[in-house]
Amino acid sequence: MATVLVITCSPRGERSVSSALTTRFAQEWARHHPQDTIRLRDLGHHPVPHVSEMWIVGASAGADSQTAASREAIAISDTLIEEFLAADRYVIGVPMYNLNIPSTLKAWIDQIVRAGRTFAVGPTGYEGLVKNKKALFITTSGGNYTAGTPLAALNFQEPYLRAIFGFIGVTDVRFVTAAGMNQGRDEAAKSRGKAERTLDDLSISW
Ligand SMILES: Cc1cc2nc3c(=O)[nH]c(=O)nc-3n(C[C@H](O)[C@H](O)[C@H](O)COP(=O)(O)O)c2cc1C
Numbered sequence: 001m002a003t004v005l006v007i008t009c010s011p012r013g014e015r016s017v018s019s020a021l022t023t024r025f026a027q028e029w030a031r032h033h034p035q036d037t038i039r040l041r042d043l044g045h046h047p048v049p050h051v052s053e054m055w056i057v058g059a060s061a062g063a064d065s066q067t068a069a070s071r072e073a074i075a076i077s078d079t080l081i082e083e084f085l086a087a088d089r090y091v092i093g094v095p096m097y098n099l100n101i102p103s104t105l106k107a108w109i110d111q112i113v114r115a116g117r118t119f120a121v122g123p124t125g126y127e128g129l130v131k132n133k134k135a136l137f138i139t140t141s142g143g144n145y146t147a148g149t150p151l152a153a154l155n156f157q158e159p160y161l162r163a164i165f166g167f168i169g170v171t172d173v174r175f176v177t178a179a180g181m182n183q184g185r186d187e188a189a190k191s192r193g194k195a196e197r198t199l200d201d202l203s204i205s206w
Pocket of ligand 1: 010011012015016017018019094095096097098099100140141142143144181182
């Protein structure tokens with residue numbers, strides 16, 4: 001029995017391709033794995049706050065030196081980290097925005113990447129504390145950034161997600177991409193269909 005945390009971050013609701021693919025995967029996963037618990041977080045419509053000055057005070061203070069204000073500032077981070085650590089798998093739908101991830105997802109990452117909670121700083125350097133988890137990123141983009149194409153070097157979305165999840169210990173990651181969403185109806189439908197087939201296979205076993 002596993003807990004799957006499903007995150008979407010497009011604000012486009014019903015029109016969002018990344019959210020549609022992610023929701024479809026979650027529904028198929030639930031059908032094939034009825035014993036699992038699915039938790040949903042919609043950052044596109046319910047964004048989390050940015051890191052503030054008091055947040056940084058709270059995140060760096062020990063439990064004994066918190067003030068009421070610093071405790072309040074990191075309360076959302078505590079909640080999001082608990083939700084994150086309680087899950088065994090992460091399924092995250094991510095549109096490409098300006099060659100990277102949407103700021104709503106970055107704000108959530110800033111809340112859950114925290115010293116002493118999801119990574120440690122030791123004598124030998126940084127250590128990820130989030131062990132034995134799997135992440136599936138379902139990405140979409142208007143253009144095509146496939147390896148070997150001229151635009152590949154401009155894809156900061158996938159390398160960044162690999163780096164930051166790896167930093168906290170989540171190294172078992174997989175990407176399924178529907179690229180070319182703005183490259184004509186045929187190209188978009190072909191790319192989306194291919195992603196759907198891959199995701200349907202993964203919803204049986206991943
Ligand atoms: C603010 C914004 C920035 C975007 N930046 C890029 C980009 O840098 N490269 C790209 O290929 N597509 C870009 N797109 C297109 C989206 O990645 C594409 O339409 C994607 O399918 C949107 O995901 P969604 O359907 O889940 O909302 C951008 C779209 C928006 C709204």
